Amino acid sequence: xxxxxxxxxxxxxxxxxxxxxxxxxxxxxxxxxxxxxxxxxxxxxxxxxxxxxxxxxxxxxxxxxxxxxxxxxxxxxxxxxxxxxxxxxxxxxxxxxxxxxxxxxxxxxxxxxxxxxxxxxxxxxxxxxxxxxxxxxxxxxxxxxxxxxxxxxxxxxxxxxxxxxxxxxxxx
Numbered sequence: 001x002x003x004x005x006x007x008x009x010x011x012x013x014x015x016x017x018x019x020x021x022x023x024x025x026x027x028x029x030x031x032x033x034x035x036x037x038x039x040x041x042x043x044x045x046x047x048x049x050x051x052x053x054x055x056x057x058x059x060x061x062x063x064x065x066x067x068x069x070x071x072x073x074x075x076x077x078x079x080x081x082x083x084x085x086x087x088x089x090x091x092x093x094x095x096x097x098x099x100x101x102x103x104x105x106x107x108x109x110x111x112x113x114x115x116x117x118x119x120x121x122x123x124x125x126x127x128x129x130x131x132x133x134x135x136x137x138x139x140x141x142x143x144x145x146x147x148x149x150x151x152x153x154x155x156x157x158x159x160x161x162x163x164x165x166x167x168x169x170x171x172x
Contacts, residue, residue, distance in 0.1 A: 041172065045147035048097055048107050049171040053149035055095040056111065056167060062156060069167070072157035078129075081111060081136040088137045110137035110170040113153075115160055124168075127160045134160070140170045147171045 060069045060077040070076035084090045088109050092098055098106055113134035115127040126135040140146050151167045 041145040042147045045107060045145075045171040046149075048109075049147040049149035049169045052091070052095050052097065052109060052111075052171065053151050053167060053169040056091075056169070057151050057153065059094075067151065067153045069153050069155050071155035071160075072129075076156070078132075078134070084136065086138065107171045108138055108140075110135065110140045112136075112168045112170070113155070113160070114166040114168060115162070116164050116166070117162065119166065127165060129158050129160050140172065143170075143172050145172060 056077065057067055057069070060080070062068050062070050071078050073079070081088065081091065088111065091111070092106065092109060097109070112126045114124050118125050118127070126133045128134065147170070149169045149171075152164050153161070153167045154164055155161045
């Protein structure tokens with residue numbers, strides 16, 4: 001009969017294996033534990049918000065820069081979104097968001113640029129350039145279940161975005 005008791009090394013190895021297992025499980029399930037409480041509308045709209053934000057950054061970034069958007073130029077983001085309809089139909093068509101079926105309506109999209117200085121002050125008001133509010137599309141203020149995608153950007157030809165701005169895309 002073996003009368004050897006548990007040694008400190010046995011305990012340390014056992015606890016280490018238990019901790020590694022628990023940490024591994026939490027690392028693989030970190031988003032899905034909370035996602036069950038999120039609205040299905042947000043889950044369905046989140047990829048659309050991400051795709052729209054990515055489309056805007058990729059198509060309006062000045063060549064040779066990173067996340068530095070052409071703003072007050074021909075073909076810049078301001079001119080393009082200002083020329084669009086109130087529902088941003090051209091943006092939705094160009095970004096491939098028009099996916100209406102019998103069971104799903106086309107998404108509503110709002111694009112807003114927020115200056116870092118207002119973020120520092122604790123507000124998230126859209127930036128204002130020469131009296132123009134840098135927000136396009138329908139207002140999402142009182143909406144529930146809004147998916148958001150945010151990108152950190154700079155704008156050309158304006159004193160906004162000092163040092164940076166947030167490009168926020170809201171979809172519902």
